[in-house]
Each structure stands twice: as structure tokens, then as C-alpha cells.
Amino acid sequence: MSLNVLVIDDSATMRRMIGRALQMTGLPIGRIEEAGDGAAGLSALRARPFDLALVDINMPHMDGLSMIDAASRDTQVSSVPMVVVSTEASEARLAELERRGIPLVRKPFDPERLLDAVLGAIGGVR
Amino acid sequence: MMVPDPASTHRLLGVSDALGVAVVVALEGLCFVSAEGFLDEQPGEPARCATVSFTGPSSGVVCVAVPTSLVPTLFGDLMDGSGGADDGAVADALGELTNIVCGNVLPRIHGKSAAFALSPPRTGLAPSASATATAVIAIPGGWVAASIHPAAS
Numbered sequence: 001m002s003l004n005v006l007v008i009d010d011s012a013t014m015r016r017m018i019g020r021a022l023q024m025t026g027l028p029i030g031r032i033e034e035a036g037d038g039a040a041g042l043s044a045l046r047a048r049p050f051d052l053a054l055v056d057i058n059m060p061h062m063d064g065l066s067m068i069d070a071a072s073r074d075t076q077v078s079s080v081p082m083v084v085v086s087t088e089a090s091e092a093r094l095a096e097l098e099r100r101g102i103p104l105v106r107k108p109f110d111p112e113r114l115l116d117a118v119l120g121a122i123g124g125v126r
Numbered sequence: 127m128m129v130p131d132p133a134s135t136h137r138l139l140g141v142s143d144a145l146g147v148a149v150v151v152a153l154e155g156l157c158f159v160s161a162e163g164f165l166d167e168q169p170g171e172p173a174r175c176a177t178v179s180f181t182g183p184s185s186g187v188v189c190v191a192v193p194t195s196l197v198p199t200l201f202g203d204l205m206d207g208s209g210g211a212d213d214g215a216v217a218d219a220l221g222e223l224t225n226i227v228c229g230n231v232l233p234r235i236h237g238k239s240a241a242f243a244l245s246p247p248r249t250g251l252a253p254s255a256s257a258t259a260t261a262v263i264a265i266p267g268g269w270v271a272a273s274i275h276p277a278a279s
Binding site: 010011012013014016017058059060086087088089090091092093106107108109110 | 204241
């Protein structure tokens, strides 16, 4: 089974890097789609099935945490595993994400770190 | 001058050194470029710059400047094979580099418990306020400069 992934980040550069890194993890990556903000990401999640979403925090229109909150309240998409990929990694933010069971990958990252986070989100093991 | 080891310098350096380490980390992680050392000041050649504002325990602006001549080399691999010709792609890549520098330098200065809100990157607007810290990193073929400025009053 391949993983269909939605990458949500306001930087096209970062979306491209995340896509490349995903391809380097060795995971069976299927479709990779992109969204430039939380609102577009939420719409994409509702429009098509995804196995994983990688979400930036600091984005215009709807930030990543607001998008995750909205997704968690929507039974249509609440089961999609999320990974936060962000420069922001204060202890408070880390604790909040840990409480919610959402792995965080801090930018910049390498494929190994991304792989660990993705496996943590989808329940896989190395 | 040797570049400090990012893994061993957290909270041990002054602000300018912390800024330099954050730039080195960002360059290695985003652009796959290794630093060759620090320069004393920013060379006077045309440069593109991007800024990210931050608010939290302190407020201000982080600015990152890259010489125009280095842009294709530094960001070419990140820009969808366009070879660096697309201005929007350059702005996006430089903005993301600045975002990563900002996000990495603040915990090195204020500690990991400090929470900051970062603005989206803006390009082409150098802060008018004098820098409170600067770091100029020599890399193959050029340099990358970063500075921290107080918030506009």
C-alpha cells in the first residue's frame, strides 16, 4: 500500500523539499499533493483521501494549528495522521503537540528525522 | 575563523555568534551548503534580502541578505529547475531561509521555553533600524549575511 500525502506549507520551496525528502525515506509514497495555507489544506483533505498530512504552523489565512483543530472536529478527515513541520519548537509548543500525539519535525530537517516523525504518526516501526 | 559547532554551542554564545550558528544550520539544512568561516562585515555588492518579524519575550526583525550573483548557485537546486530566473521562486527560497534562521536563532538567545510568533517572510525590504547583531558567513562562491534589528517603535 502506498501513502498518499498532503504537504501544507506557504513556501513552495519547502513543499518541494518535503516532497523530495519523503521520496528519500524509502516509504512507499503514492500521490503527493500540495496546499499553500491551512484553509486550502483543509479543503484538499475534504476533497480527496489522504493517508498523511505534513503541516507547517506559520501560514497565512489559516495557520497549521487552526487547521489541525478544524480537521480534528471534522469526522470526514479527523483520522488523517498529521505531522507538524515547522521552525517553531518552543517547549510549550512541543508539549502541546505531544499531548495531542502529533510529531513535530523542526526545520531544517533531514529525511531520517522526517521518516521517524512519519512513522510515529502512522504507527509504523523501523 | 572557525565556524562554531552548532551541536555544542546552544546558549553558550553571544547573540552574533548564535545568529551565525543559526545561519550555518539553515544553509546546511536547506541549501546543502557548508560554511567556510565568518567575515568581519558584509561586502558591498548588490544583494537580495528578506525579513521575518518576531514577537514574544523580545520583538524585532531578522534580516538575511544574499549577494545577487550568488542566488542562482545558492537556490538553483530548490527552484524547480528554473535555473534561478523566476523572481517569485527566489523570493520564496530566500524567505524560507530567513524563516529558518529566525526560528533557529531565537531559542539560542532566549532559551527553548521562550515562545515567539513569526511573521511571514517579506523580501526586498531591509530594516531601517540599526542592527543589534550581525553575522556574515563565508560560503563557497560568496557569503550570506544575517542581522537582528529592534522592532520599529
